[in-house]
Amino acid sequence: MAEKSQELMEKIVALCKRRGFVFLSSEIYGGFSAVYDYGSYGVELANNIKDAWWKYMVQMREDIVGLDAAIFMHPKVWEASGHVSGFADPLAECRNCHVRVRVDHLLEEIGIAADEKMSETEINALFNQNREKIGCPKCGKKDFTEAQKFNLLVKSNLGNFTDEWMDEPVYLRGETCQGIYVNYKNVLDSSRVRIPFGIAQIGKVFRNEITARQFIFRTREFEQMEMQYFTHPAQEMEAYEKLKEYRFQFYLDLGMKAENLRWHKHENLVFYAKEAYDLEYNFPFGFKELEGVHARGDYDLTQHAKFSGVALDYLDQATGEKYVPHIVESSVGVGRMLLAFLTEAYTEEALENGPSQNPSDTVAGRETRVVLKLPKKLAPVKVAIFPLMKNKPELVMKAKEIFDTLKPHFVCEFDDNGNVGKRYRRQDEIGTPYCVTVDFDSLGLGEDKSLEGTVTVRDRDTMQQERMPIERLKEFFTEKF
């Protein structure tokens, strides 16, 4: 990681903590490794991301319906999917300091791509060829055990009322899409969708990642947004290309720069896959997977039909043709997308007239502002409303009145603390697109009496202020969001 990027990452993490976007889970207990909590702005931002995804993937699509399958499923689901036998990372232990590490990550760091679908034997062959080049990340010694595959499925005792449950664990889902596959028939039977159609879902998943890294980029508990699209076998690749395009457009529509996105093709496909691409984003630590778009063939439904004994093929009423639908999927994590949007939005700007504009700001020599240039739709707070001064009841009352009028329509924040410049800096840091200030002119107490009933609306990005009648505010903001 280049020094500049490391610095950017640290700034984002610090902002997240300082402004209440993201906290380490159970922090007062020393934390719970690789699990994070979202604070008041974090949860609003995450909700806005999920709403934007849902609207784009479900509401705007006549051919896609939603689903919310439970986290717990019948354990056989995970046998059918191949997770019980195959969902595993290669783990080795340092014989000197006993730290456990992922061998594929060690190899990756010296520039050797180890595919996740490699067997234990294959990965050990690659590992043994390169042991001389690989030191322990903790103690530096080059004395590792053999790599062993460790299953990522998280076990639980839900529904088990004995103490002997290790023999028959149930699993926390490792991906949401299995809930879609097992409900494919229910959806077909209860709704009007016909092939081609998609089922979309947002929900928590859990993976026993050995090394969770880079803040909210890779965590053991996270939220996935997945859409599985069921097609005629002959239409799979066409649907796949369309889906790739549609998903790329999602990010462009939300203002991401195309140069920060790139497609990465999987070279080693699992046997059933037709094609697989990752959409990578230019994170502070480099281009890494943001979203996966995969053509999965008929593997999923075939496996579930076999393991459940329930036929999952599709009868085309028009042609009489019967077939097992093929599936193309899009899959992305909420935390990862949130980190991508924070990276895209994080900006430091030199202020034209430096610290003098902001007399109560005690940070010596501050001449830059930190601003999250989030897409307006995603901003956690849409409008902040200020009385110019806290100790003038008429200003406060009028500002509260405006706040009460706007809050049913937009997420608003009322702030009367400190001087206005300081309040702007605070709203900039959380990405609030507009700040409304009530001043003496608003009350008809300034020199220009014609300004009575107007307020200033300050734009986050341009920092320009515009005077506007109070009764225009609702309409003005409605057009913006």
Next chain:
Amino acid sequence: MAEKSQELMEKIVALCKRRGFVFLSSEIYGGFSAVYDYGSYGVELANNIKDAWWKYMVQMREDIVGLDAAIFMHPKVWEASGHVSGFADPLAECRNCHVRVRVDHLLEEIGIAADEKMSETEINALFNQNREKIGCPKCGKKDFTEAQKFNLLVKSNLGNFTDEWMDEPVYLRGETCQGIYVNYKNVLDSSRVRIPFGIAQIGKVFRNEITARQFIFRTREFEQMEMQYFTHPAQEMEAYEKLKEYRFQFYLDLGMKAENLRWHKHENLVFYAKEAYDLEYNFPFGFKELEGVHARGDYDLTQHAKFSGVALDYLDQATGEKYVPHIVESSVGVGRMLLAFLTEAYTEEALENGPSQNPSDTVAGRETRVVLKLPKKLAPVKVAIFPLMKNKPELVMKAKEIFDTLKPHFVCEFDDNGNVGKRYRRQDEIGTPYCVTVDFDSLGLGEDKSLEGTVTVRDRDTMQQERMPIERLKEFFTEKF
């Protein structure tokens, strides 16, 4: 349960399955006991319920902020909360047929209230006094073992990379509020809220309920909506009364009849609680807990300060007073609220002119319609758009055009299948407030040429149709939702 109510419950369950609101989890594998999946209309309804709660509890409240703490927390959280030692149900086994049952439920069924906070000895004393009256619900025999307390916390191996994890389990949360308590300090440090203030959260919780009952009323995996309000000790009871009132109003605002809601006071309080009420709803199986509103004193923060070693008292900057805040809480399950709204909405109505209105309806003698009179805000689909006939391209094209104009603003459904009467019945069953029909008049092909550019808008509840210019639709619906 009276026969009529049993019938109503069965009708609701059947509608949920038929129309894709709720499915049993992993149904093709024979199901996963006491866990449910939400289908396409179910997830929209649940999302609307969560949005309404969030807007009412967070967006509209200057003094309440949101949070999304993870499901996994440090295991010590559950020791501090008392769940590891105390979160348990009394379980007995029938010596004849080996079915396991909750003794408090058995007692409840013969009219004896067994409080959940009773010790094993206390519940066994009550059980022994009444054994003559209690038969096994499966085989009828009156031969049970002693009651034993069984812990409801669900265990897992997340973050544990050995096979010997039974000694040090981590838990899936049994309630969301613990995530709020452990983040109380983070929220105070990163946001501008000061006492009194609240933190609200929506999220999944898990309980090893021995007997899960009544469809989505009591399940092992469910979603909770909780708000914890932090007050000065002297203000606790005032805040409690206000919260009770505010929560009751929530249901009235969403059109629930006051007669279907009632407060039930807890007689046996846990030692730290000041007061506790359940808000009960008149479910098909009688008045049962919908929501809990409790005054919890300083127990939660005191316990977490003790177990974590981090001071959680509050310093009032204005008065210099230092104290541990008291907490009043509101807690309700999404599934339970959804079932309450379905119960409230489920209606069968005699149709004035019977089956003749609906010639393609093949159900013999059907003279009633089933309609979900859901509050408009909660309805899964807001507007359905129909061309009068499927095989007239001009009608279909115009209807699609309207659909495309409205769908960015409202959840819409396009339906051209079967006759219009049948399509109305379908939308009635999922609670769609409005149906828009494009007919020949709309295209200027009817007798009255002045109707060109207008459509009919049919109201779900009154079944009245109103003729309206197409360009008025967006504004008309915006006013309604």
